[in-house]
Amino acid sequence: MLRITDLHANAGDKPILKGLTLNVNGGEVHAIMGPNGSGKSTLAHVLAGRPGYTVTGGEVLYKSSPLFDLAPEVRAREGVFLAYQYPVELPGVSNLYFLRSALNAIRKHRGEPDIDAIDFLAIAKEKAKLVDMDEALVKRNVNEGFSGGEKKRNEIFQMAVLEPSLAILDETDSGLDIDALRTVARGVNKLRSEDRAMIVVTHYQRLLEYIVPDFVHVLIDGKIALSGGKELALELESKGYEWLEKEPAGAH
Amino acid sequence: MTQTISAPRTESNRLLADLTSAEYAAGFVTDIASDAIPAGLSEDVVRLISAKKGEPEWLLDFRLKAFRHWQTMPVPIWARVHYPPIDFQSIVYYSAPKQKLDGPKSLAEVDPKLLETYEKLGVPLHERAALAGVAVDAVFDSVSVATTFKDKLHEVGVIFGSFSEAVREHPELVKKYLGSVVPYSDNFYAALNSAVFSDGSFCYIPKGVKCPMELSTYFRINAKNTGQFERTLIIADDDAAVSYLEGCTAPMRDENQLHAAVVELVAHENAKIKYSTVQNWYPGDKDGKGGIYNFVTKRGACRGNNSKISWTQVETGSAITWKYPSCILQGDNSVGEFYSVALANNRQQADTGTKMIHIGKNTRSTIVSKGISAGHGQNTYRGLVKIGKNAEGARNYSQCDSLLLGSNCGAHTFPYIDVQNPTAQMEHEATTSKISDDQIFYFQSRGLATEDAVSMIVNGFCKEVIKELPMEFAVEAQKLLGLSLEGSVG
Numbered sequence: 001m002l003r004i005t006d007l008h009a010n011a012g013d014k015p016i017l018k019g020l021t022l023n024v025n026g027g028e029v030h031a032i033m034g035p036n037g038s039g040k041s042t043l044a045h046v047l048a049g050r051p052g053y054t055v056t057g058g059e060v061l062y063k064s065s066p067l068f069d070l071a072p073e074v075r076a077r078e079g080v081f082l083a084y085q086y087p088v089e090l091p092g093v094s095n096l097y098f099l100r101s102a103l104n105a106i107r108k109h110r111g112e113p114d115i116d117a118i119d120f121l122a123i124a125k126e127k128a129k130l131v132d133m134d135e136a137l138v139k140r141n142v143n144e145g146f147s148g149g150e151k152k153r154n155e156i157f158q159m160a161v162l163e164p165s166l167a168i169l170d171e172t173d174s175g176l177d178i179d180a181l182r183t184v185a186r187g188v189n190k191l192r193s194e195d196r197a198m199i200v201v202t203h204y205q206r207l208l209e210y211i212v213p214d215f216v217h218v219l220i221d222g223k224i225a226l227s228g229g230k231e232l233a234l235e236l237e238s239k240g241y242e243w244l245e246k247e248p249a250g251a252h
Numbered sequence: 253m254t255q256t257i258s259a260p261r262t263e264s265n266r267l268l269a270d271l272t273s274a275e276y277a278a279g280f281v282t283d284i285a286s287d288a289i290p291a292g293l294s295e296d297v298v299r300l301i302s303a304k305k306g307e308p309e310w311l312l313d314f315r316l317k318a319f320r321h322w323q324t325m326p327v328p329i330w331a332r333v334h335y336p337p338i339d340f341q342s343i344v345y346y347s348a349p350k351q352k353l354d355g356p357k358s359l360a361e362v363d364p365k366l367l368e369t370y371e372k373l374g375v376p377l378h379e380r381a382a383l384a385g386v387a388v389d390a391v392f393d394s395v396s397v398a399t400t401f402k403d404k405l406h407e408v409g410v411i412f413g414s415f416s417e418a419v420r421e422h423p424e425l426v427k428k429y430l431g432s433v434v435p436y437s438d439n440f441y442a443a444l445n446s447a448v449f450s451d452g453s454f455c456y457i458p459k460g461v462k463c464p465m466e467l468s469t470y471f472r473i474n475a476k477n478t479g480q481f482e483r484t485l486i487i488a489d490d491d492a493a494v495s496y497l498e499g500c501t502a503p504m505r506d507e508n509q510l511h512a513a514v515v516e517l518v519a520h521e522n523a524k525i526k527y528s529t530v531q532n533w534y535p536g537d538k539d540g541k542g543g544i545y546n547f548v549t550k551r552g553a554c555r556g557n558n559s560k561i562s563w564t565q566v567e568t569g570s571a572i573t574w575k576y577p578s579c580i581l582q583g584d585n586s587v588g589e590f591y592s593v594a595l596a597n598n599r600q601q602a603d604t605g606t607k608m609i610h611i612g613k614n615t616r617s618t619i620v621s622k623g624i625s626a627g628h629g630q631n632t633y634r635g636l637v638k639i640g641k642n643a644e645g646a647r648n649y650s651q652c653d654s655l656l657l658g659s660n661c662g663a664h665t666f667p668y669i670d671v672q673n674p675t676a677q678m679e680h681e682a683t684t685s686k687i688s689d690d691q692i693f694y695f696q697s698r699g700l701a702t703e704d705a706v707s708m709i710v711n712g713f714c715k716e717v718i719k720e721l722p723m724e725f726a727v728e729a730q731k732l733l734g735l736s737l738e739g740s741v742g
Contacts, residue, residue, distance in 0.1 A: 048697050051689060076699035088694040091685070092712020101708065102698040109699070141712070158698065 001026045001063065001197045002047075002166055008057035008222075009046045015056070016042040018222035024166070027194040031208055031233065032201045034219035035241040040201045041085065043219070044170040047199075048082040049075055062166065076102075077109035079165030083155040083172055090142035095154070096124060098142050099161050106162060127160040131187035149180035156187040167191070168199045173207035185210030205237040220244050288347035288478070293340055295319060298447050301346050305416050305450075310427060318436035318446030325440045331603040332632040332664055333572050335508070335545065343510060344478045345448045389414060389453045389469045401465065410494075411456040412467050415483050418454035425456055429487055433516035433553045433580070441512040441574075442549040445481045449514065452482035457492035457523075466722055468497035471513075479510040486516070488523035490556060495526040497725055508536075508571060513548045521556030521583065526564070528721050529577075530729050533569035535736075538627075540599025543571025550577035551607075554586035554615075562589040563606065564720040566729040568736040571600060576634065578607035581615035581643075588617040591717040593729075595736055596629030596661070605635035605666075610646040610676070619650040622714050625661035626737055632664040639676040647677045655713050656686040657706065657737070685713075707734045 002024040009017040016039045024030050032040050046053050047060070049072030060067040062080065070078065090098065100120040107114065115123070128138050131153045143151050152172055159167055169188065173181055188211050192198070200211055208216070208230065216232040217224045218241070225244045226232065289300055298319045302312040327337070389400075389412065405412050411422060419426050436446035453469040471482060488494055511533060519525050527550075536543025546569075552561035563577040579588025590606035608617035623631040637648045654663035665682055687709050695705035710733055711718070718726050 050693055050697075072693065072696040073699050073701050076697055082697050084694070088688075088690045090691060090694065090709065090712070092715055093708050094712075098698070098708065101704065102700055105699040105701075105704070162698065 001028075002067075002199075003061040004058070005060070006058040007043075007046070007055070007060060009042060010054045010056055011042050012052060016222055017046065019058070020219070020223055022217065022224060024197045024199060026165070026197055027192075028215065029192065029198045029200060029211065029213045031211075031213035031216045031230075032199060032219055033203070033205075033216060033233065033236060034225075035245070036203070038219040038241075039222045040203075040219055041170055044082060044168045044199070044201050047075075047168055048072060048080060073105070074109075076162075076164075077106045079106075081159050081162060081164030081167045083152075083159055083167065083169045085171040085174055087143050087146075087151040087155055089144045089146075091144050093142050095138055095140055095142050096121065099124065099158060102158075103161060124161060128157055130160050130190050131156045132183050133157050148175040149177065149184075152176060152180070152184055153187070156184055156191075160187065160191055163196075165195065166197050166199070168201070170201045171203065172200070173202055173204060181207065182210060205233040208233045218244055288344050291342050291344045293343070293345060293448070297345055301448055301450065304346065305419075307419060308423060311419060311430075314431065314436065315447050318443050319448075321437050322440065322443035322447055325443055328440050331574050331634070332630065332666075333574060333601040333603050335572055335601075338508075338510060338545070340444075345481070346450055347478045348450075389467075390472070405463075405465070405467075408461055408464060409458040410461060410463050410467075411454065413454060415449075415452040415454045415485065418485075422454075422456070425487065426454065426485065429485055429516065429518055430483075431516075433518060433551050434514050434549050439549060441547040442514050445483065445512050445514045445549070448479075449481045449483040452484045452513070453486075454484075455486040455494065455496065457486075457488045457494045459489045460491045461489075462492070463494040466495050466497055468499065470499045471511075479512065481511075482513045484513065484515040486525060486527070487518045488520065488525050488559075490521040490523060492520070493524040495722060496528070497722060498527070498529045499532070508543055508545055509534075510545045510547070511570075513550075515548070515550040515577075517550075517552030517561055519552065519554050519556060519559035519561050519586075522558045523556060524560045524562075525552060526562045527552070527577070528725055529563075529565040529567070530721075530725055530732065531565065531567045531569050531573070532732055532736075534571075535569045535598065535600050536571040538598050540571065540628075543600075544569065546570035546573045546575060548575040550575065551580065552578070552588070553580045554583050554588060554612075556586070557583040557612070558585045559583050560587040560589075562587075562591075562720070564589075564591040564717065565593070565604075566714075566717070566721070566732065567592070567594040567602060567604060568732050570602075573600075573602040573604050575604045576606055578609070579617065580609045580611065581617065581646075582611045583615075584612040585614045585616075586612055587615070589720075590617075590619045590621070590635075591720045592620070593622045593624065593714045593717045593733070594631055594633075595624045595733065596626070596631040597736055598627040598629060600627075601630045601632075603632040603634055605633045607636040608638070608648060610637075610639045610643040610648070613643060614645040615643055616646070617648045619648070619652075620716055621650075621652045622717055623652070623654045623663055624657065624710060624713070624733075624737070625654065625663050626657040627661060629661045630664070631662070632666065634666045634668075636668040636670065637678065638670040639673050639678075641672040643673050644675050646673065646675075648679070650678075650680045652680075652682045653713065654682075654684040655710065656684065706737060710734075710737060 004020060004022040007017050007020040034040050055068055104114045124138055133153050213230055216228055218226040298315050302315055434442050436443050455467055457463050486496060517525050533544035533546055554561055561579050567573055581588050588608050594602045594604050596602045606619055619635060621633045623633055625631040633652045639646045652665050656663055663684055667680060692702055692705050711730055718729055721729055
């Protein structure tokens with residue numbers, strides 16, 4: 001699904017990713033952990049194609065083709081989805097209209113016919129249940145006046161509607177209380193499937209209690225310092241990141 | 253209180269600048285023989301125009317008084333727009349497509365080239381079933397060339413047709429109302445219009461009649477170096493109601509052309525007038541060459557109690573727009589509304605807004621103004637809310653929102669408030685926003701291209717105004733906004 005080899009990238013002029021290598025197969029959930037400033041969010045943004053980041057080296061293959069050849073909107077149409085840490089408000093743009101336009105852009109890309117407003121409403125209602133999203137919220141303007149938890153829920157709702165192949169969840173747990181976290185995690189778990197890969201970027205182990213990953217990677221100074229199974233997250237919880245920062249990469 | 257905001261420079265501006273502008277679709281010229289008088293303005297020219305139209309003495313007098321007054325007036329310079337001085341002697345004040353002296357009797361007599369022109373513009377002059385809901389008066393340069401559905405309207409007593417025809421057939425009505433809302437001495441361009449106006453639309457809705465279809469006028473400037481000075485007069489008698497639409501386009505030309513219209517509305521007791529405009533005059537090219545100077549005076553008088561006048565405008569065209577559709581709320585409980593979207597892209601300048609003059613008791617007014625600035629466009633909202641000393645219980649709500657696309661444009665707001673009655677209630681809200689890079693990327697990361705992002709944000713921004721337009725017009729306006737912004741922003 002995704003093959004990242006020796007990726008180097010700058011945020012602005014500052015080198016952040018310094019030789020990151022990662023393979024993600026369909027059906028797998030990979031957690032990316034690490035201290036602040038290690039490059040977790042940069043990785044998420046570079047994969048989605050956010051302006052302001054420059055790839056300076058390495059290669060990323062998505063479904064066996066170079067990802068960086070594609071414009072951000074084309075990546076999305078090809079099935080790359082970024083769930084934002086800080087979802088943006090779109091005043092005046094209704095959630096339903098926004099999502100139907102997005103879904104139809106993806107369908108058009110695949111040569112499929114448009115979905116009309118009535119059929120889409122049925123889809124939206126069904127998917128909203130996955131994250132216990134209030135129907136009123138579904139019909140409101142995108143994230144406008146939403147609480148932090150509602151915004152995160154809306155991200156997962158969008159993911160449910162758009163059915164991506166590769167979902168990147170950027171600090172989806174930040175700012176959520178435990179109930180909201182459980183709801184969001186339950187939604188994500190329902191979307192796990194054989195042909196969908198997920199990269200879950202998080203600072204804390206807490207989220208991984210609810211979204212249990214197949215692999216955990218620790219990102220230190222722009223590189224994967226350590227990889228392991230889900231138990232690695234617990235080890236990090238008790239030991240912190242400091243011991244890894246002092247040792248050279250791969251010494252564990 | 254003034255508020256002047258220029259957008260900061262951001263990353264996306266480069267992107268904005270890279271994209272090219274959409275073509276102006278209505279920019280073609282119709283090759284048709286015209287009967288034009290030489291350029292220049294004098295009393296003789298005023299007399300000539302009046303003679304060409306075979307006007308009665310009282311109308312010539314009105315014109316001459318206006319002309320003499322106009323000569324004493326200075327060119328207004330208070331608007332926040334900049335352009336070289338206009339040479340009023342280089343303008344042709346009358347141009348008409350050649351046709352029979354008293355105009356065509358029916359559509360069958362209208363020059364096919366003219367019909368074709370309106371066909372190309374999407375204006376229905378054939379009374380087709382699909383478009384049976386709208387009656388159209390088509391004004392080409394200085395004259396009205398066709399009016400549809402006249403007979404059907406006549407059955408219910410509605411008078412709708414060209415202004416010249418109204419002067420011939422209903423002189424008592426024209427005489428009674430002409431200049432009663434906008435006197436010839438009102439302002440420089442109103443005085444000019446009063447002296448040289450050539451044609452326009454006239455509409456009278458008799459007592460108790462709800463006009464059975466939308467009425468509309470489509471203005472087209474075609475001839476070169478010609479000014480267009482039309483005059484529209486709409487009267488809704490007691491308990492009458494009408495919805496009126498106005499559309500405008502002009503060919504692409506390198507020189508500027510002047511359009512100085514006057515629109516007067518009169519609403520008697522319990523009458524309702526809804527006046528909608530989609531203005532798409534040629535805006536000039538990317539560098540500001542050419543385009544229409546749109547200097548228009550529009551005013552409605554709510555004369556009777558419980559009357560209502562509602563202005564809705566979507567202004568996407570013209571090099572310069574200078575226009576303040578206003579309401580004089582004389583009757584008790586009368587209502588004035590102003591809903592506006594004004595767009596200034598490339599080098600366009602718009603100084604537009606409204607005046608709500610509260611005179612009667614418990615009068616209410618609502619102002620919703622949405623300004624969009626892109627490219628090097630400069631957009632100004634200028635509005636006056638005046639509550640007279642006898643306007644007990646008057647209320648006004650004003651909302652002025654500005655949206656900036658890119659970093660080289662400007663949005664400016666000049667709200668004037670004059671309250672002379674302590675029982676009045678006023679609310680004023682204003683916002684300025686900019687489409688952020690983060691918003692654009694949010695759309696992209698969901699599979700939507702930059703153009704879709706801009707059009708969805710702009711349409712969301714204008715939603716409150718667009719929903720006030722009659723349905724066919726709303727669709728048209730949305731398309732127009734999309735087209736006018738295409739490629740200019742991101």
